[in-house]
Amino acid sequence: MTRYAQIVGWGMYVPSKVLTNDDLAGMVDTSDNWIRERTGIVERRIAAPNETTATMAIRAAQAALQVANADPARLDLIIVATATPDYLFPATACLVQDALGATRAGAFDLSAGCTGFVYGLVVGSQMIISGAYNQVLVIGAETLSRIINWTDRNTCVLFGDGAGAVLLQASDVPGGVLSAVLGADGSGGDLLVLPAGGSRHPASVETVAQNMHYIHMNGPEVFRFATQVTARAARQALAEAGLHLEDISLFISHQANGRIIQSAAKSLKLPPEKVFVNLDRYGNTSSASVPIALCEAIEQGRVKRGDYLVMVGFGAGLTWAAVVVKWGVPLPVSRPLRRIVVWRWVRYRWATIRSYLRRLGWKILAALRGLFIGDSSSG
Numbered sequence: 001m002t003r004y005a006q007i008v009g010w011g012m013y014v015p016s017k018v019l020t021n022d023d024l025a026g027m028v029d030t031s032d033n034w035i036r037e038r039t040g041i042v043e044r045r046i047a048a049p050n051e052t053t054a055t056m057a058i059r060a061a062q063a064a065l066q067v068a069n070a071d072p073a074r075l076d077l078i079i080v081a082t083a084t085p086d087y088l089f090p091a092t093a094c095l096v097q098d099a100l101g102a103t104r105a106g107a108f109d110l111s112a113g114c115t116g117f118v119y120g121l122v123v124g125s126q127m128i129i130s131g132a133y134n135q136v137l138v139i140g141a142e143t144l145s146r147i148i149n150w151t152d153r154n155t156c157v158l159f160g161d162g163a164g165a166v167l168l169q170a171s172d173v174p175g176g177v178l179s180a181v182l183g184a185d186g187s188g189g190d191l192l193v194l195p196a197g198g199s200r201h202p203a204s205v206e207t208v209a210q211n212m213h214y215i216h217m218n219g220p221e222v223f224r225f226a227t228q229v230t231a232r233a234a235r236q237a238l239a240e241a242g243l244h245l246e247d248i249s250l251f252i253s254h255q256a257n258g259r260i261i262q263s264a265a266k267s268l269k270l271p272p273e274k275v276f277v278n279l280d281r282y283g284n285t286s287s288a289s290v291p292i293a294l295c296e297a298i299e300q301g302r303v304k305r306g307d308y309l310v311m312v313g314f315g316a317g318l319t320w321a322a323v324v325v326k327w328g329v330p331l332p333v334s335r336p337l338r339r340i341v342v343w344r345w346v347r348y349r350w351a352t353i354r355s356y357l358r359r360l361g362w363k364i365l366a367a368l369r370g371l372f373i374g375d376s377s378s379g
């Protein structure tokens, strides 16, 4: 029997702190007018000091599981696409796995810049279509505010924080993720780079002094690259699915710059009502932008069963990716019963307690082993 990977749950989380263009004009030499005209961005969200990529990913994941009424203990795999993980290791996906109590799930991070979520959709859906797994959670989450040079007007006006998640589930109903295009051109890696903190330039007093732990970007070149690949990747994904431009119900592109989206829409001959834009309120949230846009499109009633959605990402690497999704879930979904919400709350509290006990267990075991080894060496 043919298997399909349907999106059955979705959720998003953005921090409550809003940073407007006028706020930025008080920090660097810029203006609301310049930012609106050149990017389409009006405001963005900034994580609170106690928020991280993992905490936002967990909130988005919980929302997605709630929509699907899915049990975290039945998840097979968690993929977190991010360029701003909590740590280089362990993977942010493992922090999410622990917090959700997804005791059966494998978990890994995926690094493909702003394209990460669409790459993750492709990997997750293929895991399902191949028969390996039944339920895969794909998350895009970023805390870009922590790697922005807030004195560099070329970059600080562009980015924001947030997270979005979808739950992919095996189904025998035709639809879901129908086709995929993945691309990379590492020769353009220097155009968008976080130079230090890896094995090439480990953190040092010099790397900090030279601002090497911040985003460095050649904006105009990245812009040119993005305008070239976005429409091309969308066309390829459509052709692979046996579909045509007229079949597109909604085009959800990575939200980096309104002019990039308009240029792709023009090339694909799409009217404004078939193009989703929310970067005015969130800026570029990198790998979180496509799932956040999908959630808001659903919320606004712009997605219905049977629709063909085209999602495209592009970004650091350089990378690009596109998928065609035939939407399979009737909308709107009904609100979950109160007792289910309460039960899920209990489950997440239990996951927190379980995690605490297991961490304590590791410490006690390590101490006991230390004692034992100490005893045997002295003996």
Ligand code: ACO
Binding pocket: 029, 030, 031, 034, 035, 038, 039, 113, 114, 115, 153, 154, 155, 157, 192, 217, 218, 219, 220, 221, 222, 223, 226, 256, 257, 284, 286, 314, 315, 316
């Ligand atoms: N306010 C005022 N002026 C500015 C600002 C600002 N915030 N930023 C740049 N300028 C100035 C420049 O200094 C330059 O001045 P100059 O001519 O005196 O030197 C002038 O504006 C024009 O600069 P450009 O860089 O040519 O401006 P452009 O119209 O190309 O817009 C932008 C810049 C918005 C960055 C655009 O190039 C862009 O959106 N690029 C793509 C960025 C992107 O998508 N990056 C993310 C990819 S995804 C990922 O993986 C993270």
